[in-house]
Amino acid sequence: xxxxxxxxxxxxxxxxxxxxxxxxxxxxxxxxxxxxxxxxxxxxxxxxxxxxxxxxxxxxxxxxxxxxxxxxxxxxxxxxxxxxxxxxxxxxxxxxxxxxxxxxxxxxxxxxxxxxxxxxxxxxxxxxxxxxxxxxxxxxxxxxxxxxxxxxxxxxxxxxxxxxxxxxxxxxxxxxxxxxxxxxxxxxxxxxxxxxxxxxxxxxxxxxxxxxxxxxxxxxxxxxxxxxxxxxxxxxxxxxxxxxxxxxxxxxxxxxxxxxxxxxxxxxxxxxxxxxxxxxxxxxxxxxxxxxxxxxxxxxxxxxxxxxxxxxxxxxxxxxxxxxxxxxxxxxxxxxxxxxxxxxxxxxxxxxxxxxxxxx
Amino acid sequence: xxxxxxxxxxxxxxxxxxxxxxxxxxxxxxxxxxxxxxxxxxxxxxxxxxxxxxxxxxxxxxxxxxxxxxxxxxxxxxxxxxxxxxxxxxxxxxxxxxxxxxxxxxxxxxxxxxxxxxxxxxxxxxxxxxxxxxxxxxxxxxxxxxxxxxxxxxxxxxxxxxxxxxxxxxxxxxxxxxxxxxxxxxxxxxxxxxxxxxxxxxxxxxxxxxxxxxxxxxxxxxxxxxxxxxxxxxxxxxxxxxxxxxxxxxxxxxxxxxxxxxxxxxxxxxxxxxxxxxxxxxxxxxxxxxxxxxxxx
Numbered sequence: 209x210x211x212x213x214x215x216x217x218x219x220x221x222x223x224x225x226x227x228x229x230x231x232x233x234x235x236x237x238x239x240x241x242x243x244x245x246x247x248x249x250x251x252x253x254x255x256x257x258x259x260x261x262x263x264x265x266x267x268x269x270x271x272x273x274x275x276x277x278x279x280x281x282x283x284x285x286x287x288x289x290x291x292x293x294x295x296x297x298x299x300x301x302x303x304x305x306x307x308x309x310x311x312x313x314x315x316x317x318x319x320x321x322x323x324x325x326x327x328x329x330x331x332x333x334x335x336x337x338x339x340x341x342x343x344x345x346x347x348x349x350x351x352x353x354x355x356x357x358x359x360x361x362x363x364x365x366x367x368x369x370x371x372x373x374x375x376x377x378x379x380x381x382x383x384x385x386x387x388x389x390x391x392x393x394x395x396x397x398x399x400x401x402x403x404x405x406x407x408x409x410x411x412x413x414x415x416x417x418x419x420x421x422x423x424x425x426x427x428x429x430x431x432x433x434x435x436x437x438x439x440x441x442x443x444x445x446x447x448x449x450x451x452x453x454x455x456x457x458x459x460x461x462x463x464x465x466x467x468x469x470x471x472x473x474x475x476x477x478x479x480x481x482x483x484x485x486x487x488x489x490x491x492x493x494x495x496x497x498x499x500x501x502x503x504x505x506x507x508x509x510x511x512x513x514x515x516x517x518x519x520x521x522x523x524x525x526x527x528x529x530x531x532x533x534x535x536x537x538x539x540x541x542x543x544x545x546x547x548x549x550x551x552x553x554x555x556x557x558x559x560x561x562x563x564x565x566x567x568x
Numbered sequence: 569x570x571x572x573x574x575x576x577x578x579x580x581x582x583x584x585x586x587x588x589x590x591x592x593x594x595x596x597x598x599x600x601x602x603x604x605x606x607x608x609x610x611x612x613x614x615x616x617x618x619x620x621x622x623x624x625x626x627x628x629x630x631x632x633x634x635x636x637x638x639x640x641x642x643x644x645x646x647x648x649x650x651x652x653x654x655x656x657x658x659x660x661x662x663x664x665x666x667x668x669x670x671x672x673x674x675x676x677x678x679x680x681x682x683x684x685x686x687x688x689x690x691x692x693x694x695x696x697x698x699x700x701x702x703x704x705x706x707x708x709x710x711x712x713x714x715x716x717x718x719x720x721x722x723x724x725x726x727x728x729x730x731x732x733x734x735x736x737x738x739x740x741x742x743x744x745x746x747x748x749x750x751x752x753x754x755x756x757x758x759x760x761x762x763x764x765x766x767x768x769x770x771x772x773x774x775x776x777x778x779x780x781x782x783x784x785x786x787x788x789x790x791x792x793x794x795x796x797x798x799x800x801x802x803x804x805x806x807x808x809x810x811x812x813x814x815x816x817x818x819x820x821x822x823x824x825x826x827x828x829x830x831x832x833x834x835x836x837x838x839x840x841x842x843x844x845x846x847x848x849x850x851x852x853x854x855x856x857x858x859x860x861x862x863x864x865x
Contacts, residue, residue: 261778417745418747497820503815509817
């Protein structure tokens with residue numbers, strides 16, 4: 209195996225901007241590890257649900273969906289030494305499940321009946337990060353998998369979820385929150401805003417939002433308080449695991465996108481957050497298609513054929529420049545793996561398998 | 569292969585979104601350039617927190633080392649067109665909003681220096697989206713010296729939906745008060761095909777096309793029908809017979825020809841979409857955004 213860490217790492221996170229085949233790469237690496245005998249859980253939080261497509265499935269569910277049978281139907285029995293299950297991160301579902309597990313039915317129901325929370329939950333875009341961590345915790349604890357492969361959404365700030373524990377702790381830690389708890393729904397909202405230094409902020413918020421939101425929040429506050437420690441703790445557990453030597457990130461890019469210069473800030477960020485970069489994967493390389501500047505037969509080829517070759521060659525030259533820069537960044541201890549452009553779009557299992565062989 | 573631009577050229581706000589890597593930033597800049605050539609005062613905007621800025625391509629594209637929250641005038645590289653550009657800061661946007669609504673002086677500062685509010689902004693889903701969209705809406709509807717048109721280089725697919733739906737969501741949560749009123753007006757503005765145009769950039773690949781279809785569905789009828797652009801299409805190559813199909817040049821030709829066909833097949837699912845060609849690097853060519861801008865009639 210080229211990527212030996214797939215044999216002993218517990219969590220691998222795939223990062224990189226959209227459009228570089230990150231989801232496909234996640235699926236291919238998960239498959240490669242499963243073929244080698246690992247029990248792999250593959251999670252995508254990509255809101256576009258593209259993982260399902262690359263696994264040749266119509267829709268993924270939010271619970272792990274075992275794919276062994278499906279894989280064996282496609283590639284024949286006996287080749288798959290481990291197992292592969294795939295799932296979509298359903299943020300809403302993950303959160304309510306967390307509430308039920310940690311807080312019990314009462315708390316679960318009070319969140320569910322809150323209008324404020326209903327809207328927030330329907331708009332969980334920004335909370336994907338926290339809930340991906342929560343999902344990792346849940347899956348890691350279930351013991352059903354020995355490798356979790358997480359495909360992140362195509363956000364720029366891909367490693368931000370590592371900040372989640374502090375962010376949440378900071379939010380709940382403030383006096384304003386305690387204040388909510390000590391004066392639950394006692395008087396009119398304005399009256400409750402007298403003594404603390406945080407009151408100004410709250411009164412400003414209230415002037416903007418009307419009493420409704422603040423009241424909604426006040427009635428939820430004690431429940432939030434009860435579950436927040438558990439939430440923060442779980443986030444911390446996962447972060448500890450993510451920053452240990454049992455986990456790491458893979459930066460995925462395409463040769464032309466490398467020119468965006470995103471690898472550098474990503475590396476800096478990863479270093480600052482203490483997460484290992486396990487490898488760089490560069491997808492869809494055209495190098496094999498236009499390997500030389502002046503191959504034999506170029507001059508005698510029909511105009512359209514020669515023109516096409518020159519165009520591809522320009523692309524390859526750009527690619528080479530970008531790759532050189534990336535290798536300098538990566539240094540000697542991190543593998544840079546290039547996967548060639550495949551003849552077909554990868555949207556089924558045989559395609560994924562071909563990619564798994566190249567990458568793994 | 570040209571972009572049917574006339575249908576959206578009259579809108580005040582153009583939201584460019586779509587799949588990551590589909591060329592949103594370059595397309596946004598090309599649109600900004602075209603609108604500027606038409607004589608409009610253009611403001612090209614990206615959204616972001618501090619950390620997003622490290623990854624923003626906008627500075628590089630317009631030849632600046634840095635772009636901040638305040639609109640800065642730039643001369644577009646290779647032209648004499650001047651437009652304004654910003655990468656918005658959600659915390660500053662919130663402060664401006666508070667100052668606007670409660671002009672009692674210094675409140676915004678207190679609000680923003682307050683730890684709880686700062687983290688409020690981080691934790692409440694959709695709040696950064698709301699205040700940043702609000703800033704654009706305000707510039708377009710209330711500010712006499714504001715731009716004629718805002719081109720928003722919006723985040724990729726998933727996030728773009730929550731961005732566009734933020735006003736309607738806040739309308740639902742708040743029920744009364746200034747945010748309720750403004751969010752309602754903003755939701756109307758975003759839903760009005762005379763005011764808002766949505767450009768969805770896709771790639772001519774099956775997965776990207778599916779994602780675009782899904783995005784169209786998510787946007788539903790609440791928003792003006794988007795202009796769908798399939799970007800980076802390989803050219804259709806003539807079918808040629810080779811005596812030497814295994815040679816390097818012919819293999820490359822077969823690859824490109826098949827890719828062109830495959831892409832057409834994938835793109836066909838996006839009914840009514842405009843296709844834009846793959847712009848191959850060429851020594852001495854114009855900047856990419858200008859080459860793209862030339863394809864917009």
